[in-house]
Amino acid sequence: MKFLCVECDRQMAFEERQLPGDGTLAAAFRCPQCGRVVAMLTNPMETQLVASLGVKIGGATVSPQPLETIRAAVATGKDDAFVEDGKRETGDAPAWSAEAQERLARVPGFVRGMVKRIYADYARDHGVAEITPAVMDTARSELGLEGM
Amino acid sequence: MPLNFRTYHDLTEPDRSGLAEQIGAQRRRVAERLAVVARVVAVMSGKGGVGKSFVTAHLARALARMGGAVGVLDADLNGPTVPQLLRVPVASCTLHDGVVEPAVSPEGVRCFSMGLLIEDGRPLAFRGPAAESFVWRGALEATALRELLADVAWGPLDVLLVDLPPGMQRFTELAELLPEPPPVVAITIPTPESEDAVRRALHAARDRGAPCLGVIENMAGGPFVGDAGDTLAREFAIPLLARLPFHPSAHEWDRIAHRVGGSA
Ligand SMILES: Nc1ncnc2c1ncn2[C@@H]1O[C@H](COP(=O)(O)OP(=O)(O)O)[C@@H](O)[C@H]1O
Numbered sequence: 001m002k003f004l005c006v007e008c009d010r011q012m013a014f015e016e017r018q019l020p021g022d023g024t025l026a027a028a029f030r031c032p033q034c035g036r037v038v039a040m041l042t043n044p045m046e047t048q049l050v051a052s053l054g055v056k057i058g059g060a061t062v063s064p065q066p067l068e069t070i071r072a073a074v075a076t077g078k079d080d081a082f083v084e085d086g087k088r089e090t091g092d093a094p095a096w097s098a099e100a101q102e103r104l105a106r107v108p109g110f111v112r113g114m115v116k117r118i119y120a121d122y123a124r125d126h127g128v129a130e131i132t133p134a135v136m137d138t139a140r141s142e143l144g145l146e147g148m
Numbered sequence: 149m150p151l152n153f154r155t156y157h158d159l160t161e162p163d164r165s166g167l168a169e170q171i172g173a174q175r176r177r178v179a180e181r182l183a184v185v186a187r188v189v190a191v192m193s194g195k196g197g198v199g200k201s202f203v204t205a206h207l208a209r210a211l212a213r214m215g216g217a218v219g220v221l222d223a224d225l226n227g228p229t230v231p232q233l234l235r236v237p238v239a240s241c242t243l244h245d246g247v248v249e250p251a252v253s254p255e256g257v258r259c260f261s262m263g264l265l266i267e268d269g270r271p272l273a274f275r276g277p278a279a280e281s282f283v284w285r286g287a288l289e290a291t292a293l294r295e296l297l298a299d300v301a302w303g304p305l306d307v308l309l310v311d312l313p314p315g316m317q318r319f320t321e322l323a324e325l326l327p328e329p330p331p332v333v334a335i336t337i338p339t340p341e342s343e344d345a346v347r348r349a350l351h352a353a354r355d356r357g358a359p360c361l362g363v364i365e366n367m368a369g370g371p372f373v374g375d376a377g378d379t380l381a382r383e384f385a386i387p388l389l390a391r392l393p394f395h396p397s398a399h400e401w402d403r404i405a406h407r408v409g410g411s412a
């Protein structure tokens with residue numbers, strides 16, 4: 001979908017995305033000419049439809065994780081369906097605050113590994129040394145990870 | 149006065165979402181993964197319970213015994229049976245470097261299936277708003293199929309067999325995801341009802357431009373009466389690859405493997 005500022009006859013540009021956490025999505029678009037901002041608000045069904053296509057409004061910001069949509073969407077997955085191969089880069093892995101660890105522990109085992117990895121990559125890319133729930137919230141919105 | 153404004157295709161400025169580019173990147177990932185797969189063959193029938201999965205699995209094992217590099221993608225997301233038929237050991241799937249390793253059968257058949265991922269005895273259920281789930285469920289299943297093609301480390305294969313569910317929806321999705329519609333092998337049982345369902349499926353495949361390698365009549369010589377295999381082969385001018393009895397011998401599977409593998 002695209003947004004057109006009819007008065008200026010200019011295509012509006014994606015500005016930012018918010019995930020309130022209730023299954024809905026908000027994306028703001030700005031007219032590059034007059035600066036007017038409109039927000040697109042999708043209901044949970046529409047949000048899910050976009051997520052089901054494996055695309056992200058505002059652009060894909062994380063490199064694709066293997067079976068990303070399956071792992072994010074399947075509700076009846078085995079907790080031990082996946083193991084990460086041992087020989088992986090560790091090095092400058094960011095720390096997790098106690099609260100962030102608690103929150104991560106509530107994520108079903110089927111997706112936990114992927115969620116952990118996405119937040120860790122985000123923290124590394126943004127020079128964040130410790131992952132806290134606030135960092136997780138910002139990352140979720142910036143990356144468009146509804147439901148993770 | 150109606151407003152006069154440009155519409156979707158008139159707007160050509162790059163936009164950050166780039167949804168079309170995202171879809172394009174998804175397709176490229178599939179094409180790259182399958183670049184080392186000599187061919188993808190879809191096993192279909194349009195009808196359930198006729199032995200698609202049974203034939204797919206035994207055919208794959210026979211091709212592997214002949215020395216072929218073979219994979220099976222279980223595209224029956226809601227009724228996965230391939231891991232059991234291939235007797236792959238129960239284990240977690242290993243992730244590394246952006247891919248997931250397939251399970252491997254004792255004969256060396258590489259396989260991936262929702263059956264490896266979902267809890268035993270549970271249906272494939274998705275997180276999401278319960279109301280109007282029909283709107284997104286189909287999209288999610290097509291995406292799951294794409295991920296199983298693109299994200300599994302299939303490696304170089306002589307053939308990747310895709311075991312389809314009943315109906316033709318998944319075939320259509322598969323044909324759209326691949327650079328070309330895949331050749332199909334149709335499975336029927338002898339009865340007129342099966343013949344009817346498989347006829348529709350063969351027409352759907354042909355309308356999509358998919359070549360048909362032939363038809364296999366399964367469960368022949370038993371309680372089922374009819375000659376669906378012969379009729380369909382004649383009607384579509386395709387080979388009747390085999391009339392398979394109940395519990396075919398290894399020899400019979402080898403013979404079909406030669407015919408299907410040989411036509412590569
Ligand atoms: N030729 C055969 N001999 C013995 N059992 C068979 C044969 N073909 C199919 N079956 C069995 O019939 C059942 C249905 O076959 P299946 O492959 O699951 O069908 P489909 O995949 O078409 O729904 C399975 O239990 C399968 O093992």
Ligand SMILES: [Mg+2]
Binds near residue numbers: 202
């Ligand atoms: Mg089946």
